[in-house]
Amino acid sequence: MTTSRHGTRPTMKDVAASAGVGLKTVSRVVNGESGVTQAMAERVRTAIAELGFRRNDSARLLRTGHTASIALLLEDIGDPFSSALSRAVEGVAADEGCLLFTGSSAEDPAREQELALAFCARRVDGLLIVPAGADHGYLLPEIASGTPVVFLDRPAPGIEADAILSENVGGAREGVAHLIRHGHRRIGFVGDLPHIYTSAERLRGYREAMAAADLPVDERWIATGSTDQARVADAVSRLTGGPEPVTALFTANNRVTLAALHHLARLGARPALVGFDDLELADLLDPGLTVVAQDPAALGRTAAKVLFDRLSGDTAPAHRIEIPTRLIIRGSGESAPPPAAG
The missing domain is CATH 3.40.50.2300 (Response regulator)
Known part of the structure; x- marks a missing residue:
């Protein structure tokens, strides 16, 4: 990695000096904000690549209160349904410039709670959960402190929260x-x-x-x-x-x-x-x-978009959205029953 002239990790000031632009311009490019011409943004990105600059997310947390990360808790990431759902969530997160952490609960309520609280302790901005247990009261303090939670595949009994389900x-x-x-x-x-x-x-x-x-x-x-x-x-x-x-x-x-x-x-x-x-x-x-x-991809995309809407300030009552299913006829259900005996 290239270091700054002081021999330390490159900063946004170093990028600004190398690109010949203001610090605010570098900040806008790094954070994906508008207001920068394409040519200027390209100069900033070239300087970032040459210097090996990496955004300091700890500083970002102190400045904005956000870590640009969300967490997804599934039953089993190895299951094809869960994998497709996870990929869809990750795609939306990437478009939002956000990192996705994923964990598997193995249908164990204690494991789900342990993982969810561990992610909250690491200050993720929001949670997406396929619930394993019947009691999600442990999330109420996190929700009250401003961490939005969206449930997928199943609603969470006893808690008012967004739920994105299949039909x-x-x-x-x-x-x-x-x-x-x-x-x-x-x-x-x-x-x-x-x-x-x-x-x-x-x-x-x-x-x-x-x-x-x-x-x-x-x-x-x-x-x-x-x-x-x-x-x-x-x-x-x-x-x-x-x-x-x-x-x-x-x-x-x-x-x-x-x-x-x-x-x-x-x-x-x-x-x-x-x-x-x-x-x-x-x-x-x-x-x-x-x-x-x-449609696990639609399920994941919809849930992720609802979560990012919440992070953007949506305060509407909790959503309950059902994603349609589709009958695919291939032959195994079409055979007639055998004739009755006698």
């Missing part, structure tokens, strides 16, 4: 109705843990679709629990076996769908199937997998 009920209703239109009357539901908001909402959509078609729901057709492959395999075996098996399955998230497909592949045959969440290579299965696709 869980409507999407599940559409997916199950698709199976009903193809003649299925005994439809099994395999979902995540019942206390999770998205799992409960998708189960509600399943029940609404069955009720709209005047079809009874046998509670034995509903299997909720962990997304562990063994648990899902047991559930699928129970639902599709026995003297009165279901003829179709609605799987309520991508991990459940994958576990169900692994098990059904070993059986050599599978019932009609519609999954909630799209999967990579789903169109290469035989038949292709019909899904209710979420």
Whole structure:
């Protein structure tokens, strides 16, 4: 790195002297502000590159109270849905000249709280959270002190805050109705843990679709629990076996769908199937997998924009925005049920 004439880290004064402009002009270029001609901004950027200048964010914090950083807490950054959501948030943050920190809660409320408070202690300007727990009272002091919080994918019970969600009920209703239109009357539901908001909402959509078609729901057709492959395999075996098996399955998230497909592949045959969440290579299965696709990129972008609006002074009441889902028909939900015995 090039040093200033005094042998220290280059400062904005050094950049201004090298570029032959005023200190305010350098500040505007560094902070992405308007009011600088393109030619002058290019001179400043050239000086920055030649000197190896880096903005002092500690000084920025003291001067403005902002760190130009936000934090995103997800269930699992390795999950494809979470990864797409994170990339979308990072894109908006980059456009805002802001750094994104990311952490995974592993669906553990204590871990979520630990990470959220750790990020707040490091003075991030705002938080985006996919909530793991039911009690977010620990965030009230942070919100009161001016740190905006936006919840994604699930609302936070008991706290008034922005929530950006997928259309869980409507999407599940559409997916199950698709199976009903193809003649299925005994439809099994395999979902995540019942206390999770998205799992409960998708189960509600399943029940609404069955009720709209005047079809009874046998509670034995509903299997909720962990997304562990063994648990899902047991559930699928129970639902599709026995003297009165279901003829179709609605799987309520991508991990459940994958576990169900692994098990059904070993059986050599599978019932009609519609999954909630799209999967990579789903169109290469035989038949292709019909899904209710979420839009994690839109979810992330919308949540990030709401957060930056709050940081810019938006004081409107809390938003609750639902991002539409889309039924993608590929074949797995279109097979007719087998003829009734007798």
